Amino acid sequence: MASLIGSYSLIFGAFFSFLIFFFSIKNLSKNEILDYKIFYLSFLQFLFVLISFLGLILSFVVSDFSNETVYNYSHSTKPLFYKISGTWGNHEGSLLLWLLVLTLFITLFIIESKKQPKKYRVLTILFQQIIIFGFLIFLLKTSNPFNFIYPSPKEGLGLNPILQDPALAIHPPILYLGYVGSSIIFSSALSAMITNYITKEWAKHIKKWILISWIFLTVGILVGSIWAYYELGWGGFWFWDPVENVSLMPWFALITLIHCILVLEKRQILKSWVIVLSIATFTLSMCGTFLVRSGILNSVHTFANDPERGLFILIFLFSLIFLSIFVFFIFNKEDKKNNFSIFWMSREMSILVNNWFMMYFLSVVLIGTVYPIFLEVISSEKISVGPPFFNKLIIPFLIPFLLIMSIGPKFKWIKSNLNEKIFLFLLLILSLFLSFFVVKNLDVDFLIYTILVGSAFYLFFITLRDFFIMRFNNLSQNIAHFGFSLFILSILFNNIFTTEIITNLKVGETFHSNKVKIYFENIEQANKQNYKSLIGKFDVQNSDGVSEILKPELRIYNQPNIVTSEADIKTDIFEDRFITINIVQNKEYFNIRYQTKPFMIWIWFSVLLISLGGLISLIKKKYEN
Amino acid sequence: MYGRKVKFRFFFVVTILLILILTTFLVLKSLEENVVYFQSPSEIKNIAEIKKNKIRVGGMVKENSLSMQSTVINFVITDFKNEINVTYSGAVPNLFEEGKGVVAEGFLKDRNFFSATKILAKHDENYMPPEVKAALQEN
Numbered sequence: 087m088a089s090l091i092g093s094y095s096l097i098f099g100a101f102f103s104f105l106i107f108f109f110s111i112k113n114l115s116k117n118e119i120l121d122y123k124i125f126y127l128s129f130l131q132f133l134f135v136l137i138s139f140l141g142l143i144l145s146f147v148v149s150d151f152s153n154e155t156v157y158n159y160s161h162s163t164k165p166l167f168y169k170i171s172g173t174w175g176n177h178e179g180s181l182l183l184w185l186l187v188l189t190l191f192i193t194l195f196i197i198e199s200k201k202q203p204k205k206y207r208v209l210t211i212l213f214q215q216i217i218i219f220g221f222l223i224f225l226l227k228t229s230n231p232f233n234f235i236y237p238s239p240k241e242g243l244g245l246n247p248i249l250q251d252p253a254l255a256i257h258p259p260i261l262y263l264g265y266v267g268s269s270i271i272f273s274s275a276l277s278a279m280i281t282n283y284i285t286k287e288w289a290k291h292i293k294k295w296i297l298i299s300w301i302f303l304t305v306g307i308l309v310g311s312i313w314a315y316y317e318l319g320w321g322g323f324w325f326w327d328p329v330e331n332v333s334l335m336p337w338f339a340l341i342t343l344i345h346c347i348l349v350l351e352k353r354q355i356l357k358s359w360v361i362v363l364s365i366a367t368f369t370l371s372m373c374g375t376f377l378v379r380s381g382i383l384n385s386v387h388t389f390a391n392d393p394e395r396g397l398f399i400l401i402f403l404f405s406l407i408f409l410s411i412f413v414f415f416i417f418n419k420e421d422k423k424n425n426f427s428i429f430w431m432s433r434e435m436s437i438l439v440n441n442w443f444m445m446y447f448l449s450v451v452l453i454g455t456v457y458p459i460f461l462e463v464i465s466s467e468k469i470s471v472g473p474p475f476f477n478k479l480i481i482p483f484l485i486p487f488l489l490i491m492s493i494g495p496k497f498k499w500i501k502s503n504l505n506e507k508i509f510l511f512l513l514l515i516l517s518l519f520l521s522f523f524v525v526k527n528l529d530v531d532f533l534i535y536t537i538l539v540g541s542a543f544y545l546f547f548i549t550l551r552d553f554f555i556m557r558f559n560n561l562s563q564n565i566a567h568f569g570f571s572l573f574i575l576s577i578l579f580n581n582i583f584t585t586e587i588i589t590n591l592k593v594g595e596t597f598h599s600n601k602v603k604i605y606f607e608n609i610e611q612a613n614k615q616n617y618k619s620l621i622g623k624f625d626v627q628n629s630d631g632v633s634e635i636l637k638p639e640l641r642i643y644n645q646p647n648i649v650t651s652e653a654d655i656k657t658d659i660f661e662d663r664f665i666t667i668n669i670v671q672n673k674e675y676f677n678i679r680y681q682t683k684p685f686m687i688w689i690w691f692s693v694l695l696i697s698l699g700g701l702i703s704l705i706k707k708k709y710e711n
Numbered sequence: 712m713y714g715r716k717v718k719f720r721f722f723f724v725v726t727i728l729l730i731l732i733l734t735t736f737l738v739l740k741s742l743e744e745n746v747v748y749f750q751s752p753s754e755i756k757n758i759a760e761i762k763k764n765k766i767r768v769g770g771m772v773k774e775n776s777l778s779m780q781s782t783v784i785n786f787v788i789t790d791f792k793n794e795i796n797v798t799y800s801g802a803v804p805n806l807f808e809e810g811k812g813v814v815a816e817g818f819l820k821d822r823n824f825f826s827a828t829k830i831l832a833k834h835d836e837n838y839m840p841p842e843v844k845a846a847l848q849e850n
Contacts, residue, residue, distance in 0.1 A: 222757045319805070379718055446734065451736055458746075468749035470767065475745035475781040478737060529719045588802045589782050668802070 089153040092141025093232035094308055095134045099189070100130040103219040110212045120204050124211060125196045131218075132189035133365065139186050143173045144230050147238040151236030155179060155231045159460060161244035161645045163616040171255030172245045178231035180258055184375075185221050187266040192218070195270055202291060209277030210270075217269050220402045228395045244645035247617070261333065265371040268336060271343070275364035276327035276410060279417045284360070289351035295689075296347060297704045304697040309331050312690060319651040319666040321586070321681045323689065331455040332374035339367040340508045342441050344700075349434045352499050358418055359441075365410045372403045377455075429501045436494030438523040443487045450479045482534065484574065488541035491567060493550045497559070517543035519577025531581055545571035566699025572690035576685040576701030583684040590675040597678070603627040604680055617643040622667045625682065636665045662686040718815060747816060752767075752793040761819050768825055769814040777809050788813060799827040
């Protein structure tokens with residue numbers, strides 16, 4: 087029943103697209119205020135998609151296995167929380183969520199953009215509606231979440247157990263808010279270009295949307311990383327897996343956009359660049375959807391996929407790209423009035439340099455992700471590009487990046503001189519010295535690490551000092567940059583100081599090394615709602631003689647019959663102690679992995695600080711208005 | 712003579728071009744160094760020379776081939792045509808099991824022995840690495 091309502095409500099939603107097209111185009115040619123019908127229709131469309139989404143949730147909650155999606159991804163013994171989160175834990179449901187956010191955002195946009203010119207608003211609605219319509223067709227044609235099975239099965243196939251996790255329940259919605267937010271930026275940039283409205287006011291208005299998308303994307307990626315850290319049992323938080331890269335690319339584009347929209351706001355230059363970036367951001371988000379859903383990528387995230395879907399998204403993607411390139415070349419006017427001159431010593435120059443670096447990082451990630459696909463198509467050779475590639479090409483470039491990030495904000499707009507030259511120079515020397523003493527005794531590549539850690543310290547000290555001197559002037563930038571220095575420092579120290587022990591142990595055995603003693607005390611069984619759990623008890627004693635009990639867990643799920651490892655992690659402010667066990671083919675030996683990971687919590691915390699910077703900027707904007 | 716502005720522009724464009732070429736070169740070079748090729752046991756049987764590069768071998772873990780000691784795990788990867796012995800010491804993923812798909816990353820010792828540094832298996836019981844599927848279909 088709920089499925090039926092959901093299904094029809096979705097078709098109604100598609101019907102509303104035509105009405106919105108009709109009224110928007112009609113409204114466009116007439117020179118009056120925005121037709122309120124468009125707003126009501128958009129709102130109704132949102133309501134219908136919402137009903138459809140709630141219908142799907144309800145089908146999951148009551149375990150209606152006559153619905154194909156529910157049958158494929160749910161099971162009656164699954165806890166209620168995961169029945170609900172299972173709604174967007176699969177392809178069909180997650181696309182419905184995409185659509186829901188799309189319709190929600192356009193409704194919010196109409197409300198929020200009241201002060202903007204009418205023509206610009208209508209055009210944005212129109213472009214956005216094209217995207218919504220594309221997704222509706224995609225959903226109805228290739229991945230309808232409401233397909234009916236007759237006779238209806240008694241039991242479902244169950245949700246992949248690694249997705250049955252609180253972090254992964256909220257990861258997709260947050261990430262999608264970021265992805266879909268970029269669609270508003272895309273539509274708005276195109277309309278602003280057509281109506282010749284790329285001005286200070288537009289920059290101010292679109293900045294909010296850029297910040298919102300970026301904050302959600304950042305937090306979404308963070309939640310995903312935390313999940314990967316404790317659930318996948320490898321002890322890392324970023325694997326340069328194609329699907330991770332695909333979320334990182336729009337992030338790079340967005341953070342670049344945030345910086346250069348500031349230049350546009352202050353100086354009305356770099357207009358075309360802002361447009362190109364806006365288009366790129368959304369295209370990259372769409373590419374992400376395409377790459378993940380088409381099954382082209384070989385990754386831990388590729389669950390069910392279907393070539394037809396990939397083809398549809400590809401066609402849709404290309405039409406959008408062509409549309410935007412077309413609009414760009416027709417309407418992009420060379421701005422002759424404005425004197426396009428940038429002085430070397432100015433804030434806009436340092437932002438421009440930041441942009442170049444970001445584009446470089448973006449290209450590296452893009453090449454590393456796409457090259458294997460490309461090579462397979464042209465030469466049918468199968469390769470994978472691993473972390474060494476990314477590390478080698480990104481890490482050295484972080485040094486100038488960090489230095490410019492420290493100095494850049496010291497410049498003023500248009501033309502300025504660097505004050506306190508001597509102080510800044512001394513601080514740099516001090517940072518390098520400090521880093522020299524830290525790195526000296528470590529077993530790492532001495533030169534590059536000294537400089538790298540030194541530059542990170544430099545940014546750290548400069549932002550810290552600015553925080554106390556400037557007080558609340560430019561607080562958002564200050565906090566975000568400080569967070570970034572903390573982020574780089576914690577990652578570096580995390581990489582350098584991580585220790586790992588991998589061994590196979592039987593119950594009762596002890597592993598000895600000069601640093602740690604791991605005693606495998608026992609293993610206990612427990613039955614839970616939809617899994618059986620094996621809990622190992624380990625007594626881990628470090629070199630100081632302090633011992634601690636760790637209890638990693640193995641879960642054997644009933645449906646689907648999959649084993650997952652749940653790491654036991656003891657966190658304090660200096661380090662995480664992380665242990666996982668694994669069973670191999672019911673042998674007596676258990677595969678044990680014990681890691682100490684310094685500063686893990688600081689990595690999470692620093693990313694939160696970075697997004698807090700964005701949040702402050704957003705609130706400040708509201709406050710000023 | 713050309714004006715100062717033109718000269719400056721020319722210089723600017725040349726610098727940008729140089730940087731572009733340099734980065735492209737750098738990227739391509741490290742791509743070449745850091746890619747890992749995927750091969751099936753049958754392909755390994757037929758290679759001309761044993762290279763020192765890191766490679767990935769994919770296939771199924773052969774039934775009854777797995778043995779485990781305190782530091783090392785031995786097993787056989789098969790594509791049902793040819794097989795290869797693998798030794799590995801390290802952490803194994805959850806779905807590593809006899810009769811299931813596996814991808815091992817590491818170095819070839821000779822055509823019959825492979826020393827793995829990492830084992831990958833997917834978190835899906837029906838999952839088969841695309842490479843393995845392709846290798847199986849070829850047979």
